[in-house]
Amino acid sequence: MTGQKNLVTKRVALIISSTSSFVTPFMGSAINIALPQIGRDFSVHVVYLSWLVTAYLLATAVFLVPLGRLADICGRRKIFLWGIAVFTLASLLAAVSWNPHVLLLARILQGFGNSMVFGTGVAILISVYPPYERGKALGINVASVYAGLSLGPTLGGLLTYHLGWRSIFLLTVLLGILVLVMVILKLQGEWVGAAGEEFDLKGSLLYGGTVLTLMYGFTRLTSPYGPLLVVIGLGGLFFFIWRELRVESPVLEMRLFRRNITFTFSNLAALINYSATFAVGFLLSLYLQYVKGLSEQEAGLVLVFQPLMQVIISPFAGKLSDRVEPRLVASVGMGFSSLGVALLVFLSGETPIWYVILCSIILGCGFGLFSSPNTNAVMSAVEKKFYGVASGVLSTMRLMGQMFSMGIVTLLLTVYMGEAQITPANHQSFLQSVNLSFIIFSVLCALGIAASLARGNQRLPSREEEGGTCVRKGEP
Template sequence: MRRSALITITLASFLTPFTLSSVNVALPTIGSEFGVDAITLNWIATAFLLSSAMFLVPFGRLADIKGRKRVFVTGMTVFTAGSLLSGVSNSAEMLIAFRVLQGIGGAMVFATGIAILTSVFPIKERGKVLGINVASVYTGLSFGPFFGGILTQNFGWRSVFLVNVPLGVLVVAIALWKLKAEWADAKGERFDITGSVIYSLMLVLIMIGVSESSPILITAGLALLITFILWESRIEHPVLEIKLFRRNMTFAFSNLAALLNYSATFAVTYLLSLYLQYIKALTPQQAGAILVAQPVVQAMLSPFAGWLSDRIEPRVVASAGMAVTAMGLFVFSGINSSTSISMIVANLMLMGFGFALFSSPNTNAIMSSVEKKFYGIASATLSTMRVVGQMLSMAIVMLVFAIYIGKVLITPEVYSLLIESTRTSFAIFSLLCFFGIFASLARGRIR
C-alpha cells in the first residue's frame, strides 16, 4: 500500500500546482475571449487561492476526525469536477464560480496529502518520501507555465482545465482501489465549527477589502482575526493550534518568513505573463517557455539547499535565500517596455536560486522546531502560510491594478499603466521580502 499511496499523493501534488501556474499563462487569452477588465482577470486567478485558503485549515482538522483518505478522495473528486466545469464555462463569472469549486477540492487535497504519507511510511523513510512529494510540487509549478502556454496556443485556454480531468479520475481510481486503510487520529474529538466559520469569514473580508480598497472590510477582517485567536486559545479542540505560535519562536518566525516570502513572490508569474504577452507581444507558448526558468532552477537546487540546511544553521541559509529573492524583485521593479528578454530570464534564474535557498531550509526549520506529535499541525500550518501568502500576493496586485488601471480592458491605450502597475507591485514585493530577511533571522538557533 505504501507505493500506491506515494504514487497517488505524488500525482495529486503535481496536479494542483500545475493548474495554479498554468492558468496564469492562459489569462490574457481568457480576458480577450470574455472581454473582461484587469480586476476581473485577477479574480479568475485568485478565486482558487481564496477558497483554498478559506477551507484548508478546517478540512485538515476534519480529516483528522473523519478520516484522511475520505477527505482526500472527496477533494480530488471535487477538484476534477471543478476542472471540467471550468473548461466548459461560457462567462467570466461562471469561470470564477467553478474556480472556487476547484479551490475547495484543492484545499481537501492540500490538507491531507502529506498527512497520509506521514501515516503510511515509517520515520526512517519519511524524509525521502516527503522529498519526493516536494519535488512533485515543484515539478508541477515548473511544467505549468510551459505546458500551459503550449495547450493555450494550440488547443485553446479550456484545455488547461480539461487536461486535469483524466488525471484527476486516475488519482481517485487508484486511491479507491489501493488505499484500503483509513487514518483518523483524532476520531471522536469535536470539530470546531465556530472557529472554522470565523477563520473563513476573516480571510474573505480581508481579501475583498484589499482588492476593493475598502478600509471597512479590512478592519472587519482584522477584528475577526483577533476574535479567532482569542476563540482558538480558549477551546479544548481548536481548528488551529495557536499555542505553538506563542510558545515556539522558531516556529512562529519561520511561518512568518514563509508568509512574507509567498506574499512577495507568488504573483511574479502572473505579472510577467501579462507583461510578456501584452507588452512584448509574445505568444502564450513563448511566455511559458520564459517563465519556466525560475521554477526549474528552484527544483534543481532545492535538494542541495535542504542538504545544506542540515549542515549549516537553517536560518542562515533561508535568510540568504530571502535576500537573493529581494534583490531579484528589486531588479524587476525597474522593468519597462525595452527590458530585454535575456535580462528577464537571468533574473528569473536568480530568483529561482533564492527560492531554493529559502524554501527547503525554512521547511526544515519549521519541522525541526516541533515535537513529533505536532508534525501534522506544523505541516498544515505551513501549507496555510503558503496559500494565504499566495492569496495576499494576488490581493496586492489587485489593489495596485485598481489604483492605476481600474476596471477597464487591457488595451494598447493602457499599456503604460500596466507597466507602472507592474513596477509598483514589484517594488512592494521587494520591500516585503526585505522585511522577511529579519523575520527569518529572528527565528533563533535550532541546533
C-alpha cells in the same frame, strides 16, 4: 515483513502526494498563460482576470485549516480522497464553462477541493516518514510542485495556442482521475492523529468568515467599504485567537504559536515569502504577452526557467536541511528571492528578454532553497497529533501570502488602470503598476530574511534517536 510493508507504504504515499502536488500548481501557472485568451473570449477586464486567480486562492485559504483539523480527527486519507474528487469535478466544470461567472464559480470549487488536498497530502507524507528522512521526502514533494510550475507555462502555452484555454482544464481532469485511482487502489490504511476529539464547528465558521472578510477587504481598498472590511476582519481575527485559547478542542491550536518560536517564525517567513513572490508569474505573463508581444507559447518558454531551477534545487535543499539548520538554508533562499525581485523593479518596454530570464533563474534558486527546508522546519516542530493542523497552517500562510501578493497587484492595477483592458495606449500605466509592485515585493523580501533568521536553532532527531522507526499507520 513489516519493514518491507512500511517501505512500500512510504513509496506509495510519496508518489501520490507528489503527483497531487504537481496537479494544482500546474493548473495555477498554466492559467496565468491562458488569462489573456480568456479575457478576449469573455471580453473581461484585467481586474476580473486577477480575480480568477484570487478567488481560487481565497476559497482554498478559507477551508484549509478547518479541513486539516477534520482530517486529523476523521482520517487524512479520507479527506484527501474527497479533495481530489471535488477538484477534478470543478476542473470539468471550468472546461465547459459558458460565461466568465461560471468559470469563476468553478475556480472557487477548485479552491475548496484543493484545501482538502493541501491540508492532508503533506500530513500523510510526514506521518509515514521519520524526521531523519523527512527533508529528502519533502524535497521530492516540493520538486513535484515546481515541476508543475515548470510545465504549466510551457505546456499551458502550447495547449492554449493550439487547442484553446479549455484544454488546460481537461488535462487537469485526467490528472485528477489518475490520482483518484492511485489513492483508491494503492494507498491502504488510514492516519488519524486526533481520533475521538470534537470538531470546532463554530471556530471553523469564525475562521473562514474572518479570512474571507480580511482578504476580500484588502483587495477592495480603493472602494468605500474596503477599509471597513479590513477593520472588521482584523477584529474577527483577534476574537478568533481569544476564543481558540479558551476552547477544549480548538480548530487551530494557538498555543503552537505561543510556545514554539520555530513554528511561529517559520510560518511567518512562509507568509512573507509568498506575499513577495507569488504575483511575479502573473505580472510577467501579462508583461510578456501585452508589452513584449509574445505568443502564449513563447511566453511560456520564457517563464519556464524559474520553476525549472526550483525543480533542480529543491531535492538538494530538502536533503541538505536534514543535515544543516533549515533556517540557514531557507534564509539563503530568501536572499536570492530578494535579489531576483529587486532586479525586476527596472522592467520597461525596452527590457531585453534575456534580462527577464536571468531574473527568473535567480528567483527559481531562491524558491528552491527556501521552500522544502522551511516546510521541514515547520512539520518537525510539532507533535504527530498536530500534523494535519500544522500542514494546514503552513498551507494557509502560503495561500494568504499568495492572496496578499495578488491583492497588492489587483489594488495597484485598479489604481493605475481601473477597469480598462490592456492596450498599447495604456502600456505605460500598466508598467507603472508593475514597477511599484516589484518595489513593494523587494521590501517584503528583506523582512522575510529577518523572519527566517529569527526562528532560532532547530536540531532534528537522528536515526538512532528515533530508534529506527519508519512508519506507524493509524496513529493513536
